[in-house]
Amino acid sequence: MTIIKKLLVLLCFAPALALAAGGSWPLESAPLKPTDVTSLQSGASAFVNYCLNCHGVAHVRYTALKGIGLTDMQIRDNLLFTQPKVTNMMTVAMRPEDAKQWFGVPPPDLSVITRVRGADWLYGYLRAFYRDSNTMTGWNNAVFPNVAMPHALWELQGERAAIFAMEKDGHGGEHRVLKTLEPAKGGALTPLQYDQLAGDLVNFLVWASEPGAVERKRVGYYVLMVLGALVLLTYLLKAAFWKDVH
Ligand code: HEC
Structure with missing residues (x-):
């Protein structure tokens, strides 16, 4: 097969491959609230306390958190752990080689x-960890199987245990399929509160991917309205100019 043909075949199967990589665990839609500052602030605080030791959001400055209703003082006192100044980026203190x-x-x-x-996907991922004694971290994830991140x-x-079932595939072979995750040990939050926190974290990370998104959309509506008014004016002008031409 020529390289071109191979590439064409690959292109045809690319969507299927992407789907396979996504896994088969069902995903619920994330409860996004882009303008809810309480949710965004709760997500920011959870991110700084539970994720920032390992992951940065390197293109967001601490001062940008003013965009979700926090003051410089609140940012400095409650959220600034990895950097000396609020004008710095939200990066990790850990060196990549050590990580x-x-x-x-x-x-x-x-x-x-x-x-x-x-x-x-992210909302599902944060809610799909389970105990697994076969992995290095002691954790596994239904959405990202064999992930190297601990929960x-x-x-x-709290902790959850995975329930597997044996299923036959089309070739007569049997393999283990993850069916459900069951509570094994309670945590500090109720399942409902935990889902809410996971939602807040996702909300915050959606905001962090484009801190100006809400403002961009707001300005965008005005721009469209002005453009619409201009189109109307131009049309009326055209109608007036051509009124006497037959
Ligand atoms: C102890 C360190 C550590 C902490 C704390 C941590 N992570 Fe991770 N995380 C990792 C590592 C390591 C990976 C890479 C896993 C892999 O590729 O197998 C990862 C991967 C991820 C991924 C998948 C990225 C991808 O490849 O698409 C997401 C999403 C993620 N982490 C979110 C979070 C969130 C949200 C938090 C906070 C609640 C968090 N992590 C806390 C270590 C950590």
Whole structure:
């Protein structure tokens, strides 16, 4: 097969491959509230406390958090752990080489993670950790199987155990399929509160991927309205100019 043909075949199967990489765990839609500052602030606080030791959102400055209703003082007193100044970027203190050594894979920057994976994927991922004694971290994930990340929010969610079933595939073979996750040990939050926190985190990370999005949309409506008015005026002008031409 020529290279061109191989590429064409690959292109045809690319959507199927992407789907396979996404796994088969059902995803619920993330409860996004882009203008809810309480949810965004709760997400920011959870991010700084539970994720920022490993992941940065390197293109967001701490001062940008004023965009979700926080003051410089609140940012400095409650959220500024990894950097000396509020004008600095929200990066991790850990060196990438150390991270690679500890986890095998360096934790990626999460600035645009919701653009890459989608908000629903992230919401599912944060709610799909379970105990697995066969992995290095003691955790596994239904949405991202064999992920190298430990369950950073386990004290809040508690522990869950995976229930597997044996299923036959089309070729007569049998393989283990993950069916459900069952609560094994309670956490500090109720399941409902935990889902809400996961939603707040996703909300915050969607905001972080484009802190100016709400403003951009607001300005966008005005621009469209002005353009619409101009179109109307131009039409009326045209009608007036051509009135006497037959
Ligand atoms: C102890 C370090 C650590 C903490 C804390 C941590 N992570 Fe991770 N995270 C990792 C590592 C390591 C990976 C890479 C996993 C892999 O590729 O197998 C990862 C991967 C991810 C991914 C998948 C990225 C991709 O490849 O698409 C997401 C999303 C993520 N983390 C979100 C979070 C969030 C949200 C928090 C806070 C609640 C958090 N992480 C806390 C270490 C950490």
